[in-house]
Amino acid sequence: MALSHKVGQQRVDDLLYRKLHRMFFALCIVLAPLALILWFGLCPTGANDAACPDQASSLAVFAAFRAMNPQLMQIFLFLNLIIPYLYPLSYVGLGLLAMKRSPWLATLGIICGFAAGVVWGVIADSITMLFSMAQISLNPLFVTVEHHYYSAWLILTFGAFWVVGHLFGYVFLGIALLRARAVPRWAAWLIIVSAPLMGPIAYPAHLGILQIFGFVLVLIGSVPAAFAMLRSRD
Amino acid sequence: MNPVIHRSQQKQAISVIYRVQRVFLALCIVLGPAFVLATVVIGPGYYSTKNGPVVALALTRTASTIQLQLSTILGVIATYLLPVSLLAMAWLAMRRAPWWASIAMLIVFIGVFPLPAFVAQSALTWDLARMGSNPLFATIAQRFNDDGVMSYYNAAFILGTIPGPALVGIALWRARAVPVWAAVLIIIGRPLVFLYPLVGSFILAVYIQFISWLPLFIGSIPAALVVLKVPITGGQLVPDREVPLPGDTGESRE
Numbered sequence A: 001m002a003l004s005h006k007v008g009q010q011r012v013d014d015l016l017y018r019k020l021h022r023m024f025f026a027l028c029i030v031l032a033p034l035a036l037i038l039w040f041g042l043c044p045t046g047a048n049d050a051a052c053p054d055q056a057s058s059l060a061v062f063a064a065f066r067a068m069n070p071q072l073m074q075i076f077l078f079l080n081l082i083i084p085y086l087y088p089l090s091y092v093g094l095g096l097l098a099m100k101r102s103p104w105l106a107t108l109g110i111i112c113g114f115a116a117g118v119v120w121g122v123i124a125d126s127i128t129m130l131f132s133m134a135q136i137s138l139n140p141l142f143v144t145v146e147h148h149y150y151s152a153w154l155i156l157t158f159g160a161f162w163v164v165g166h167l168f169g170y171v172f173l174g175i176a177l178l179r180a181r182a183v184p185r186w187a188a189w190l191i192i193v194s195a196p197l198m199g200p201i202a203y204p205a206h207l208g209i210l211q212i213f214g215f216v217l218v219l220i221g222s223v224p225a226a227f228a229m230l231r232s233r234d
Numbered sequence B: 001m002n003p004v005i006h007r008s009q010q011k012q013a014i015s016v017i018y019r020v021q022r023v024f025l026a027l028c029i030v031l032g033p034a035f036v037l038a039t040v041v042i043g044p045g046y047y048s049t050k051n052g053p054v055v056a057l058a059l060t061r062t063a064s065t066i067q068l069q070l071s072t073i074l075g076v077i078a079t080y081l082l083p084v085s086l087l088a089m090a091w092l093a094m095r096r097a098p099w100w101a102s103i104a105m106l107i108v109f110i111g112v113f114p115l116p117a118f119v120a121q122s123a124l125t126w127d128l129a130r131m132g133s134n135p136l137f138a139t140i141a142q143r144f145n146d147d148g149v150m151s152y153y154n155a156a157f158i159l160g161t162i163p164g165p166a167l168v169g170i171a172l173w174r175a176r177a178v179p180v181w182a183a184v185l186i187i188i189g190r191p192l193v194f195l196y197p198l199v200g201s202f203i204l205a206v207y208i209q210f211i212s213w214l215p216l217f218i219g220s221i222p223a224a225l226v227v228l229k230v231p232i233t234g235g236q237l238v239p240d241r242e243v244p245l246p247g248d249t250g251e252s253r254e
Helices: A002-041 A059-067 A070-098 A103-118 A120-136 A140-151 A153-180 A185-205 A208-231 B003-042 B053-062 B065-092 B098-112 B116-130 B135-146 B148-161 B163-175 B180-199 B205-229
Strands: none
Touching: A002 A070, A002 A208, A002 B098, A059 A120, A059 A140, A070 A103, A070 A120, A070 A153, A070 A208, A070 B098, A070 B148, A103 A120, A103 A153, A103 B003, A103 B065, A120 A140, A120 A153, A120 B116, A120 B135, A120 B148, A140 A153, A140 B116, A140 B135, A153 A185, A153 A208, A153 B065, A153 B116, A185 A208, B003 B065, B003 B205, B053 B116, B053 B135, B065 B098, B065 B116, B065 B163, B065 B205, B098 B148, B098 B163, B116 B135, B116 B148, B135 B148, B148 B163, B163 B180, B163 B205, B180 B205
């Protein structure tokens, strides 16, 4: 009797922690694209800035940071704080959904997405730096500092990781989800289609709105994925 | 094609990817702490008995370019490997100490994921150091460090790199996933940095940092060897139930 009670309790605990893990990943899957939509939407240099900030060497960027509504700026900074957490895990969550039936593509997608997601620590850092300098004054010396910073090989490398990683990550994971039939076909296709929209089209066209639209597609495609994660038995 | 042959080929391809994943995770487990150790030893910011952004700026000015380049490269690699290393070690304990492992993962996640922010901070310090000794640069460095986002990351870093590995070690101990000596090394290693306020006036930061990361590195080696033996099955967040861990009697310790 006591033994069966103990075994039963253990099973409840077992189920509870697994449920918590699934809820955690499901939240990350949905909140990551949502946070990115808000981040691009609140970009101090304008929602149409595809790289936010696109003109890091210009004093106008500092002026935009100074001129931004303080409450909105706090929300923007908060988004910078949470995206480094949400973004890499959203790829891991999507990958886990497809891992059983499409392990190669899921693994590639997770690696690409993780490599890109980790870069958000650097992006948060650079945004904080811009904000800190803009708070001091509008000094042309800051433009020189920013010019040096953004042209350093380290920042360029991280930038490349972000661009390549997040786009290929969505393509690989979208195909993996499609092949694994882990989500409805339309959801997987939305995730795949978002990649060319956000990269090869948005960057040359300097249309930040396409970035937002791309992440809206990812968000819509991620909702069934989050539900699939919640229902998952593994 | 014969469906039996097709299925066996498919199975083989799947087992290859799981083997690749195991090797990758095992490498990350060992190389994460190893690269942090190397970054600590080479990083100019760790040479002083004092710390803070203004001191880091002064030290960066005196450091050689090769030292700076090398510490930056090592730091970038470490920012990718360390989170995977700590999370993979916690994952090893998931089956038999799920709550300890989950809490350890959460703490590590909170503390270690924004690590690249510090690499970027070093890059800014380097840029400022190269641009001369304008007093405004010290203001920028100080203001940037005191900002809410960076203050949070600094606090999270302490949380993720001191209690985080200690909790991972406790989870591994309770799960008996690694030898006890390895778990003990992982637990006691990083908290050694708390000695720093006592000896900081006469011992360089680099020595304390080195001593605190070294046990984690040594303790990670048996964990990596265990990962090589534990299969990962598709979509599962925990080790396969069929394959016992070392010392496994099959029951949860929580």
